[in-house]
Amino acid sequence: MSVEALHKVILYPFINESLASLKAMTNLIGEAGEAFVDSVDDFRFKGYAVCSQVTGGLDGVIMMHHYPETAIAIGNSVCQHMFEEKYQYTEINEELSHALAEWGNTIVGRSTDLHGRYSLDYKFSSPYFVHNVNDMEKYLAGVTEVITVPITIEGIGRYYFNLLIRKVEYQTIGIKREASTGISNPHTQTLPLDSKILLVDDSGMIRKALRRYLLQLGYSNIIEAEDGSVAVTMVRDHKPDFLFLDVVMAQMNGDLALAKIRADGSNVPVVMLSSITDQVLIKRCESQGISGFIFKPIKADTGAEIIKQYLKIA
Template sequence: MSVEALYKVILYPFINESLASLKAMTNLVGEAGDAFVDSVDDFRFKGYAVCSEVTGGLDGVIMMHHYPETAIAIGNSVCEHMFEEKYQFTEINEELSNALAEWGNTIVGRSTDLHGRYSLDYKFSSPYFVHDVNDMDKYLVGVTEVITVPITIEGVGRYYFNLLIRNVEYQSVGIKREASTGISNPHTKVLPLESKILLVDDSGMIRKALKRYLSQLGYNNVIEADDGSTAVIMVEEEKPDFMFMDVVMGQLNGDLALAKIRDNGSNVPVVMLSSVTDQALIKSCESMGISGFIFKPIQADNGAQIIKDYLKIA
């Protein structure tokens, strides 16, 4: 199972929206840590959680999970930001519960709307809230994997996103479990080794991996961008000879960045990367002149070969 793939496809929209809503609704600043696999046997309830059941191609639970003190701090901040009054509650009371519910509903609503734009075979329930440690056991029944992403709030503490997985049908949720494949590059001329290559992905882990694969192939003139907006600027300023660009990113998705790059008159060869294999998205990118589409995840044992297959120009 690829932690990175499940993180990007399922968890990422929730994490991204939680950070945006945290800033907008509390003026607090959060930062997401790296995704990792948690032990099911050691998983413990922290005290307060906003949950949404996932059904269909993925059977499990999305959980936004807080220690009580973190939930209280966030609830107080939501109230303060909404009412411009100082709130100093020390327990989760009705007022804080309402504030946390508003924050949680905003995150789940926006995130599930983003998921709904893709033709993926899973759906989410309306959010609900868990306060009692005794309620947690029932959510762990049948769970085989827990993927966790910590969120650190500056000056406050942490909360966590957990994806409790009972079962995944990889193809239906847009994840390729076997060796990564995609839409091939139709060109035949090999990209010269001295070419400047731009990597665009909001995952530092993915950029690091791609850079390593390129180095193994002899390509060392590599520059990086962590979102689509930066990529548009770098194409103008750096004039790369080739690009690899992710689709789902925080500030500007890759397909929209590609449209801007083409509108600006650049014909730089671009290979798109995505864990989401939505056909409408692929066709949209193809209509803007891409040089292939790689379906992630890309693994260490085949990454260099896959990348090599796409490093061709007209």
């Protein structure tokens, strides 16, 4: 299969989503270059990568690959755009790692969801992050071809998309990007300002941002959980009046937590949060009773206004 075909089928949704998320989450402008075949023998780890294993008709790894200085600049911009504060970190620390993870998860989540809407014989793993050059050897094992697309960020530098191919056996098919913003809350009665709100997300950065937006709106009775299983217990013990619940989390996903919360008899209004726009998942959550579905990313200039639109209970 040609480089052009592989680019259009596999890489295009990832590249397109990364450019859209770059603009939405950092206000930086990126431009994709032409796809080309990299030498497997000369391929080198640049310092920071977000990866997803590809299995099925295509066996390999898709990698969003950065030089450290580019990753740092993007991470600072994600933080600044989310919190409206100046960030000038010079190395990847815990806060930048959270920011880069949120950016990477958004891109991989939306891209793999888009792929999943087509009857294609390959699947993607959850994203994971590579920081150590020694880890690269195992990803190159058995790789016969590397397809690379450079992304140039205006005033910053470059990052790259690499498709490391071990085997490919599928039909060429075109894919186009589908935009989606969320499912609104149909209710009209605004949540009272003294209500208790539970934020559930395994990203401390997202919880921090949501807390900030809620405080801007006048809500201060806010509690937090970093996992779905903890959220189930907190709903039972603390009886919040409203719940923002992330879908994809490390220990228990939000859709499973929602099912347990409803099984416990709680009718607390719930708004789901996710970068994944899978219609099957959305319908499963709707069947459990939700008051809306926000598709990430959420950013500082519109975050409070978006949250306000969902804080309705009847």
